[in-house]
Amino acid sequence: MGRHIKIRLESRIGYVDLVHELAEGLARSAGFSKSSALNVGLAVREAVINAIKHGNGMDVRKPIEVSFEQEDDLFRVRVRDRGPGFDWAHTANPLDRENIFRTSGRGIFFMKHFVDRVAFQRRQGRGTEVVLEKRFEQAGRAGRGGEVMKRRKG
Numbered sequence: 001m002g003r004h005i006k007i008r009l010e011s012r013i014g015y016v017d018l019v020h021e022l023a024e025g026l027a028r029s030a031g032f033s034k035s036s037a038l039n040v041g042l043a044v045r046e047a048v049i050n051a052i053k054h055g056n057g058m059d060v061r062k063p064i065e066v067s068f069e070q071e072d073d074l075f076r077v078r079v080r081d082r083g084p085g086f087d088w089a090h091t092a093n094p095l096d097r098e099n100i101f102r103t104s105g106r107g108i109f110f111m112k113h114f115v116d117r118v119a120f121q122r123r124q125g126r127g128t129e130v131v132l133e134k135r136f137e138q139a140g141r142a143g144r145g146g147e148v149m150k151r152r153k154g
């Protein structure tokens with residue numbers, strides 16, 4: 001078990017950049033390449049915007065919580081809100097013909113491309129949790145070593 005960082009924020013859109021940068025920075029220091037860390041940051045950004053906007057309905061009294069965990073082979077981020085949840089098994093596919101000109105409805109789709117696993121959990125009476133997981137590149141330690149080497153060169 002690696003380090004575990006947890007933050008709690010008021011539901012203000014102005015905090016989105018802060019969490020985005022933190023996520024990208026922690027992913028980078030965990031050993032991801034620049035482009036992978038960028039993807040982690042973007043996925044977290046989308047999840048945080050959803051938590052603030054759709055989950056907590058922009059109500060500053062409702063907090064969001066974001067936690068970052070590093071395990072042997074993966075980096076995990078949990079984004080929690082206090083909202084009512086939603087039917088995540090049936091979100092619209094932005095690639096469907098009737099949706100391609102819509103300018104919203106892409107956040108979850110992006111998240112799924114940016115990280116390896118996106119899961120939603122309802123927390124009994126306490127909101128929704130989005131779990132984002134990204135495995136370190138290549139199998140096991142060799143991959144992480146590779147990332148460290150890349151980082152040194154870059």
Ligand SMILES: Nc1ncnc2c1ncn2[C@@H]1O[C@H](COP(=O)(O)OP(=O)(O)OP(=O)(O)O)[C@@H](O)[C@H]1O
Pocket residue numbers: 046050051054055056081083084085086091103104105106107108109128
């Ligand atoms: N944390 C959440 N709580 C409640 N509903 C959510 C949450 N996250 C997503 N949703 C619902 O799922 C839908 C799809 O989310 P998604 O992020 O893909 O698109 P969007 O937020 O509507 O638009 P975009 O992210 O492209 O600006 C949302 O419109 C909302 O109805």
Ligand SMILES: [Mg+2]
Pocket residue numbers: 046049050105106107108
């Ligand atoms: Mg969204």
